Amino acid sequence: MTTEAPIRPVPAFRLRALLAGDGVRTVALTLGAIALALLVTAGLIALAGKNPVVAYGALLRGAFGSVDRLAFALNKSTPYILAGVGVALCFRAKVINIGGEGQIAVGGIGASLVLLLAPAGLPPVLLLPLAMLAGAAFGALWAILAAWVFIKRNVHEVLCTLLLNFVGVLLVSEVLRAPLGEEGAGFPQSPLFPRAGWLPKLIPGTDLHMGILLAVAAVVLGHVLLWRTTFGFRLRVMGASRPAAAYVGLSTARSTFAVMAIAGALAGLAGGIEVSGVHNRLIEGFSHGFGFNAVAVALIAGLNPLAILPAGLFLGFLEAGALAMQREVGVPSSLVYVIEGLMMVFVLCAVGLNARNRRV
Numbered sequence: 178m179t180t181e182a183p184i185r186p187v188p189a190f191r192l193r194a195l196l197a198g199d200g201v202r203t204v205a206l207t208l209g210a211i212a213l214a215l216l217v218t219a220g221l222i223a224l225a226g227k228n229p230v231v232a233y234g235a236l237l238r239g240a241f242g243s244v245d246r247l248a249f250a251l252n253k254s255t256p257y258i259l260a261g262v263g264v265a266l267c268f269r270a271k272v273i274n275i276g277g278e279g280q281i282a283v284g285g286i287g288a289s290l291v292l293l294l295a296p297a298g299l300p301p302v303l304l305l306p307l308a309m310l311a312g313a314a315f316g317a318l319w320a321i322l323a324a325w326v327f328i329k330r331n332v333h334e335v336l337c338t339l340l341l342n343f344v345g346v347l348l349v350s351e352v353l354r355a356p357l358g359e360e361g362a363g364f365p366q367s368p369l370f371p372r373a374g375w376l377p378k379l380i381p382g383t384d385l386h387m388g389i390l391l392a393v394a395a396v397v398l399g400h401v402l403l404w405r406t407t408f409g410f411r412l413r414v415m416g417a418s419r420p421a422a423a424y425v426g427l428s429t430a431r432s433t434f435a436v437m438a439i440a441g442a443l444a445g446l447a448g449g450i451e452v453s454g455v456h457n458r459l460i461e462g463f464s465h466g467f468g469f470n471a472v473a474v475a476l477i478a479g480l481n482p483l484a485i486l487p488a489g490l491f492l493g494f495l496e497a498g499a500l501a502m503q504r505e506v507g508v509p510s511s512l513v514y515v516i517e518g519l520m521m522v523f524v525l526c527a528v529g530l531n532a533r534n535r536r537v
Contacts, residue, residue: 210527214520232506239501240494248385254493256447258392260471262399263440265480270412276338277444277468279345280316284445285452287315289459292374301373316445317438324437365461376454386454399482
């Protein structure tokens with residue numbers, strides 16, 4: 178049996194790397210891709226019989242027009258950022274985890290179980306932290322299940338994580354039809370959580386909750402983990418060459434379990450934040466699309482945890498603005514999805530052009 182040799186962490190991030198060379202190239206390509214996507218989608222809007230200038234004005238107002246709209250966009254960005262950090266760490270190790278949606282769903286279940294079934298004597302100050310921990314634990318266990326099937330049964334991780342998405346979403350529907358469902362409700366949902374279980378608002382009088390701060394903390398911790406620890410170095414070696422990792426005695430199975438658990442915990446935390454900070458209850462389909470958008474965010478960021486923050490904010494504000502564009506200008510809903518998709522494709526293509534220069 179081989180033993181893991183001690184590995185000294187290698188500092189990799191340098192400010193000047195962001196200010197020159199590869200960093201400037203990446204930013205320039207991304208901004209160019211966004212401009213090109215806006216140009217192409219302007220043509221589509223014109224073909225739909227709408228004025229592109231008016232439509233883009235509505236998009237900007239929908240994203241930045243008021244404090245409430247800013248709060249809505251930041252809340253939309255929060256689960257993308259949290260789950261995106263976990264996806265980026267997995268992809269760095271060449272572990273293709275696309276199970277964020279299922280992990281977010283079961284994380285919402287875990288948080289809801291604590292918030293709805295906690296003993297009456299539990300101090301309110303402990304209720305919300307326990308709910309968030311339960312959400313993270315449920316998400317981590319869901320991801321570990323996929324990793325176990327992958328490692329022990331040799332089933333490809335893409336298949337494991339993808340199929341468990343459907344199971345996780347169906348579990349939400351199942352618990353809402355039995356132990357957690359609200360009787361007489363016209364939609365599958367749980368009763369409202371107690372007020373002590375509502376995520377505090379960051380700015381009083383708005384809907385902006387404290388989850389965005391947890392997302393920023395996850396970005397910073399993800400960066401430190403990837404670039405300042407031996408575990409992060411192991412992930413990067415795994416991603417660069419599995420044979421090389423095995424040759425130097427790294428346990429790829431143990432690292433896979435660990436990185437999947439971290440990704441699942443972040444996604445589960447995102448689920449707990451979504452149910453307690455946005456809906457204040459568990460509702461059917463609350464995680465729809467979050468996991469796959471998190472994959473797109475991670476790819477736009479070039480699998481760099483620090484870049485997850487602007488990438489997640491970009492997608493959140495884009496979605497908030499697109500909804501306003503649909504309401505105010507009458508852009509068809511299908512065209513809104515086309516606009517979002519084209520922007521993602523153009524930006525991902527720009528990131529791909531620079532992928533060969535990415536550091537290990």
